[in-house]
Amino acid sequence: MSRQETKTDVILIGAGIMSATLGMLLKELDPNLQITVFEKLASAGEESSNEWNNAGTGHAALCELNYTVEKPDGSVDIKKALEINEQFQVSLQFWSYLVNNQVLHNPEDFIMPLPHMSLVLGEKNVDFLQKRFEAMVRNPLFEGMEFSKDPEKLKEWIPLIMQNRDYKAPIAATKMDSGTDVNFGALTRLLFANLAKKDVGIHYKHSVNDLKRTADGHWEVKVQNLDSGITETHSAKFVFVGGGGGSLHLLQKSGIPEGKHMGGFPVSGIFLVCKNPDIVAKHHAKVYGKAKVGAPPMSVPHLDTRFIDNKKSLLFGPFAGFSPKFLKTGSMFDLISSVKPDNLFTMLAAGAKNMSLTSYLIQQLMLSKEKRIEELREFIPNAKADDWDLIVAGQRVQVIKDTEAGGKGTLQFGTEVVTAADGSIAALLGASPGASTAVHVMLEVIRKCFPEQIPEWESKLKEMIPSYGIPLKENPKLLHEVHTLTAQTLRLSEKKPIYN
Template sequence: MSNKETKTDVILIGAGIMSATLGTILKELVPEWKIKMFEKLENAGEESSNEWNNAGTGHAALCELNYTSEKTDGSIDISKAIKINEQFQVSMQFWSYLINRNLISNPQDFIMPLPHMSMVQGEENVTFLKKRFEALSENPLFQGMEFSNEPKKLKEWIPLIMEGRTSNEPIAATKIDSGTDVNFGALTRMLFDHLKNQDVEIKYKHQVEDIKRTEDGLWELKIWNKETGNIERHTAKFVFIGGGGGSLHLLQKTGIPESKHIGGFPVSGIFLSCNNPEVVKQHHAKVYGKAKVGAPPMSVPHLDTRYIDNQKSLLFGPFAGFSPKFLKTGSNMDLITSVKPNNVLTMLAAGAKEMSLTKYLIQQVMLSKEQRMEELREFIPNAKSEDWDLVVAGQRVQVIKDTVEGGKGTLQFGTEVISAADGSIAALLGASPGASTAVHVMLEVIKKCFPQHIEEWEWKIKKMIPSYGESLMENPELLREIHTSTAEALGLKEKELAYS
């Protein structure tokens, strides 16, 4: 068994969208740095980034109702929606830069224009949606949004959803044509192909077994080469742990103080996928509904047109599933082995606090296919069971940590970057909006971990992301320029029209 040891500048763990994005940004900023990437599976983008393992929504808060909440005075808080929209604009600018520089090509292989819609039923929900529409419409980031509660207009927008609807319950929707469907799996593979051409050493079937600090301040990774059976040792000045659900275990192995008192709870997603091309043809939008009372934000039901392998698909979900695995290809022992002396109280506190989530998951796991079809019929009244198949999507590990606001064992629903105080190692934990905000999140990693370089890199970052350091909401002229240039570069002509 060989024990080969090699040194490098940067090691990326996991071949997902986050590592691909960070590697690509760093190669633009410092092309001379040596970068290596290790992935335990055979290819890039096989877990959370895979097109069948996520919703494929370009999350810009155009349709996701959980990003806008109603305050006690009845007004709508759109601060989170603004934040997420601006973060998605950062991703769009970076992808456009890569296309314009011919570093990647054929944007239609990973991004397509697609209307984003919110749809609600019931008088109270219709009132909320109208107020949300009015609040967002005043903001330049959401220009082009329409609202309707007229059945005739809704039949034009969502014929499949309106057909056969007999209920007299009020129904309303908002629509904005500047939404996107993003194939994050395809984008991840493109970025890794590009990195390979930039002399980044990419190793598949290489599993990271251990991470420890050396006396000279470097990080040493013990890596099992699954093809040869050999153990290799690689050291680096900086390590990024982007292993999706597998990141928590690896972060715990580092022993850094910042890794303490953090736990994870796995939730899997199940979608209904339409197998009838005639039905697929009748729908062209991502339509997000409202989560049921007591249900967690991850459970917002949505009916999505998707473009996978250049083919139009239709998916509905997600339904929550439960598996103790942290990755689809993980182990049934993942949850148990993630409980350590330093996080056991955090985990127990979360268990006591989140009884409603536990109850919800049990109910979801127990649903039969026909019960899931009944939920789909709230969207498509005429849906037939034979036209739909169940598809198991990816595993998500929700972060559990102690917070000032929520106290001990607070469940986090966003994306979380955990880094060492000296910036030598960072890990990405958590889920949605995840991939859509990958560029923003990786720029945050760079800011946290390489503060000494930010000043010298800033001009290049601004070249890649023209809005870097500025608020698009407060600069409508720059916003218009960016919408036009990204629409052109990414082939999103519908987007261009929506902002004219």
């Protein structure tokens, strides 16, 4: 086995949407940066970013009820929803910049306008949804949201869901026409194709097996060429670990203190996909329901229109599955090998705290297809099993760490970035809203890891992100300008063809 050594400025591990976004941002900010990417699979966007491995929702908190919480006094806290929406606006602005600068040419290749809706049943849930609507619609970020509990109006919005429905139980929905369906797999591939044109070295079928800090403060990364078997050594001033579920193991190998006492718990998603084009044609929205009592936030059921390969599809889920793998293409030993002396008690505490999650996963694993169809019938009353197939989506590794609020072994349900104190390495962990907020998250990585360059990059950042550094929720005029810009550039305000 021979050894080669190469130096570069930046190493990106993993060819998913996060690395693609960070690479593109850095190349726009400094075209002279030398960037190298390593991906163990044969092409970009094949794991969590792949269009069949995620729901394709442009997460802007328009329909996701788990981003709004009912407080003890009955009011609804929308702070998290405002935060997520602001972050998605940043992604829209950057994508618009790339389209305007001919980096991306056809927005419909990766983003389509699609109404986002929340749907609830039962008097208590209807009351909650109405209070949520009243709290949100007062903020400029959610201007245009509609609420209705009139079955006739809901028939107009969601005819497939309302067909043959028993109206004895109260029902209500909210609708935002400014929602989107995003093909993150296609976007990832488009971004990497452009990075290759910018002289970024992209190496597929290369597995990063180890990394360590060198005496001069650089990072030495050992990479195996999976075709030749040769192990190469690369060094860089900055490393970003964006390997999805595989990031945790590399974070642990880095040895940075910030990565201590952290663990991960893998959960896979299973969806029902409709194969009957007549049914697919009757639904045009992403409709999110409310998680059942005791179920984790990641289990929120939703019926989604998808646009993949210029074809309209219909998915329902997710149902939870379990595999000890941290990636779909991972190892059965991923979970057990992630348990280290420094996180053992954190993991044990998480297990003791989350018996309800364990019980939920066991119940989900035991569901037959017919039982899953029964859950689908809460959305589509006359759903038939023959019209639907099961598909296994991507693996998500939920972060486990010790927190001040939750104590030892707290299970996190968001996106986490772990950064070394000196900013020389950063690793992305966690799940939703993930890809939708990729630009915001990567800007935070740049802010923490390239602080000396921020002053000279600021004008370019404002060119790419007009709202950079300005909260849109407090600036209605700028928000209107941003909405108009992104809607026009990304063609979100135009009527799109519906593919069957």
